[in-house]
Amino acid sequence: MSTIAAFYGGKSILITGATGFMGKVLMEKLFRTSPDLKVIYILVRPKADQTPQQRVFRILNSKLFEKVKEVCPHVHEKIRAISADLNQSDFAISKEDTQELLSCTNIVFHCAATVRFDDHLRHAVQLNVAATQQLLLMASQMPKLEAFIHISTAYSNCNLKHIDEVIYPCPVEPKKIIDSMEWLDDAIIDEIAPKLIGDWPNAYTYTKALGEMVVQQESRNLNIAIIRPSIVGATWQEPFPGWIDNLNGPTGLIIAAGKGFLRAIRATPMAVADLIPVDTVVNLTLAVGWYTAVHRPKSTLIYHCTSGNLNPCNWGKMGFQVLATFEKVPFEKAFRRPNADFTANTITTHYRNAVSHRAPAIIYDFYLRLTGRKPRMTKLMNRLIRNVSLLEYFLNRSWEWSTDNTEMLMSELSPEDQRVFNFDVRQLNWLEYIENYVLGVKKYLLKEDMAGIPEAKQHLKRLRNIHYLFNTAFFLIAWRLLIAKSQIARNVWFFIVSLCYKFLSYVRASSMLKV
Numbered sequence: 099m100s101t102i103a104a105f106y107g108g109k110s111i112l113i114t115g116a117t118g119f120m121g122k123v124l125m126e127k128l129f130r131t132s133p134d135l136k137v138i139y140i141l142v143r144p145k146a147d148q149t150p151q152q153r154v155f156r157i158l159n160s161k162l163f164e165k166v167k168e169v170c171p172h173v174h175e176k177i178r179a180i181s182a183d184l185n186q187s188d189f190a191i192s193k194e195d196t197q198e199l200l201s202c203t204n205i206v207f208h209c210a211a212t213v214r215f216d217d218h219l220r221h222a223v224q225l226n227v228a229a230t231q232q233l234l235l236m237a238s239q240m241p242k243l244e245a246f247i248h249i250s251t252a253y254s255n256c257n258l259k260h261i262d263e264v265i266y267p268c269p270v271e272p273k274k275i276i277d278s279m280e281w282l283d284d285a286i287i288d289e290i291a292p293k294l295i296g297d298w299p300n301a302y303t304y305t306k307a308l309g310e311m312v313v314q315q316e317s318r319n320l321n322i323a324i325i326r327p328s329i330v331g332a333t334w335q336e337p338f339p340g341w342i343d344n345l346n347g348p349t350g351l352i353i354a355a356g357k358g359f360l361r362a363i364r365a366t367p368m369a370v371a372d373l374i375p376v377d378t379v380v381n382l383t384l385a386v387g388w389y390t391a392v393h394r395p396k397s398t399l400i401y402h403c404t405s406g407n408l409n410p411c412n413w414g415k416m417g418f419q420v421l422a423t424f425e426k427v428p429f430e431k432a433f434r435r436p437n438a439d440f441t442a443n444t445i446t447t448h449y450r451n452a453v454s455h456r457a458p459a460i461i462y463d464f465y466l467r468l469t470g471r472k473p474r475m476t477k478l479m480n481r482l483i484r485n486v487s488l489l490e491y492f493l494n495r496s497w498e499w500s501t502d503n504t505e506m507l508m509s510e511l512s513p514e515d516q517r518v519f520n521f522d523v524r525q526l527n528w529l530e531y532i533e534n535y536v537l538g539v540k541k542y543l544l545k546e547d548m549a550g551i552p553e554a555k556q557h558l559k560r561l562r563n564i565h566y567l568f569n570t571a572f573f574l575i576a577w578r579l580l581i582a583k584s585q586i587a588r589n590v591w592f593f594i595v596s597l598c599y600k601f602l603s604y605v606r607a608s609s610m611l612k613v
């Protein structure tokens with residue numbers, strides 16, 4: 099039996115962000131390996147006309163939780179959905195629920211955050227900084243609390259090249275930022291945001307760094323650890339390979355490339371693609387929860403959950419493997435044949451955006467208008483170009499993250515724990531993982547049936563023929579126009595025609611001689 103799995107037995111666990119990508123996988127793993135845990139409290143906000151209970155019901159009945167139902171048939175009795183909104187100062191949690199959380203919680207996993215790169219600074223500060231501060235205050239009133247695990251990001255200090263497992267000071271005190279967000283209006287915040295964010299690429303990474311400082315400053319007597327995952331991708335092994343449920347990180351671009359929308363990305367092929375499977379992050383998170391509670395380190399330990407220094411992949415290899423998988427497992431109803439490549443600089447990127455993205459969209463929208471349909475491709479393409487530009491910062495740089503604490507923790511695990519809570523990225527086979535990732539996008543995100551692959555391949559063949567036809571027609575028209583305008587072109591054309599004529603005459607003559 100796994101020591102870590104046994105540790106969570108009988109425990110009352112609070113997870114924020116449990117309805118998110120990582121939170122769901124964390125919940126699933128806990129229920130599957132520690133079905134005798136006492137309860138998992140999750141803070142859920144009502145969303146898209148679903149009550150928190152309805153949202154939880156949908157999650158527990160999703161494909162991700164199929165195995166849980168076998169080992170923990172009463173899972174719905176062990177999960178307590180507490181209506182909450184971390185954007186509110188008191189999280190909008192009822193007094194009764196607050197009382198229960200404070201008196202019963204043994205472990206806190208703080209996953210909730212806004213992960214959008216284009217979020218307004220006020221919203222990002224509220225969620226990634228102020229809510230963290232508020233949760234720490236709550237945790238300090240939990241008499242049975244054994245460990246508080248904060249999920250940050252490996253990019254919280256992406257303004258540095260080499261990043262150690264330490265908390266780096268931010269230029270401005272988090273408290274001052276939180277206070278100023280309370281009285282500044284949006285216009286002023288928009289004005290000063292670039293100066294506040296400084297050399298961080300966006301509000302997300304900046305506020306995650308502030309959040310870490312808050313954890314350090316407000317840790318009081320809490321037993322805390324921080325985990326910094328890099329780019330979290332689909333599951334590697336459990337509960338099954340390739341599971342993904344959002345468009346963040348690489349996933350949105352894989353879809354855009356597979357559907358033939360995305361043809362060029364500004365990326366450095368040799369730059370490290372520091373992806374980390376979500377189940378690897380969750381295994382490390384649960385191991386850290388156990389280690390922090392049982393061994394009670396003297397200070398807050400930071401654990402880097404990254405792959406680049408132990409088992410590096412790069413964007414060129416990833417892009418190649420993604421495209422190779424599309425050959426075998428194409429997405430349905432592609433707009434064009436998938437064929438994305440990396441551009442080296444801004445000028446070629448602007449050129450490719452014009453020629454490979456905007457121009458085809460305009461032509462297609464013209465065709466939609468001619469056929470009485472609403473044009474939509476230009477709008478989609480502009481949004482995609484914008485989305486890609488937000489990700490480019492991470493596609494053209496490499497970072498070095500030290501992983502001493504993570505490797506120390508791995509050495510502390512028994513062989514059984516290393517098997518059950520495997521976070522050893524050195525075992526990851528990138529080609530296999532990327533192929534499963536693309537398959538998972540097709541099955542679990544696009545909800546496309548694998549039986550549709552032959553038709554999808556036929557569709558791509560038709561697109562290829564249309565592409566050749568279009569290019570041939572375009573070339574002939576251009577050549578015809580050129581001949582009409584240019585004497586040189588006419589001379590070249592006549593020279594080619596006479597050459598062909600002489601060659602055909604020679605062939606005919608030689609074939610007659612043989613007869």
Ligand SMILES: CCCCCCCCCCCCCCCC(=O)SCCNC(=O)CCNC(=O)[C@H](O)C(C)(C)COP(=O)(O)OP(=O)(O)OC[C@H]1O[C@@H](n2cnc3c(N)ncnc32)[C@H](O)[C@@H]1OP(=O)(O)O
Pocket residue numbers: 213214215216251252253328329330345346347348349350351352354355416417420421438481482485486488489492493
């Ligand atoms: C050959 C291939 C090589 C692959 C090569 C991959 C390299 C890829 C490197 C990533 C490197 C970052 C890693 C940092 C490390 C972290 O810590 S990241 C933490 C996770 N955070 C992220 O990844 C945030 C990135 N995403 C965002 O910030 C927002 O989704 C974006 C990109 C600003 C998009 O915002 P938006 O346009 O408002 O989109 P959103 O409202 O989410 O959805 C609107 C529409 O756009 C679509 N959409 C949303 N997001 C995306 C997207 N990312 N892409 C495309 N469409 C999208 C949706 O389907 C939606 O469609 P409709 O519902 O309107 O029909």
Ligand SMILES: NC(=O)C1=CN([C@@H]2O[C@H](COP(=O)(O)OP(=O)(O)OC[C@H]3O[C@@H](n4cnc5c(N)ncnc54)[C@H](OP(=O)(O)O)[C@@H]3O)[C@@H](O)[C@H]2O)C=CC1
Pocket residue numbers: 114115116117118119120121141142143145182183184185208209210211212213225249250251252306326327328329330331344346347
């Ligand atoms: N994805 C990645 O690549 C990486 C993620 N991380 C970190 O991992 C953690 C989880 O990320 P991930 O799962 O990808 O993010 P998601 O966006 O998938 O999930 C975010 C979670 O936070 C919850 N949340 C957001 N706003 C509120 C609110 N106002 N009140 C209550 N809950 C709220 C969301 O709830 P709801 O479902 O209602 O929206 C959701 O459950 C984050 O801290 C992130 O910074 C770190 C590195 C990389």
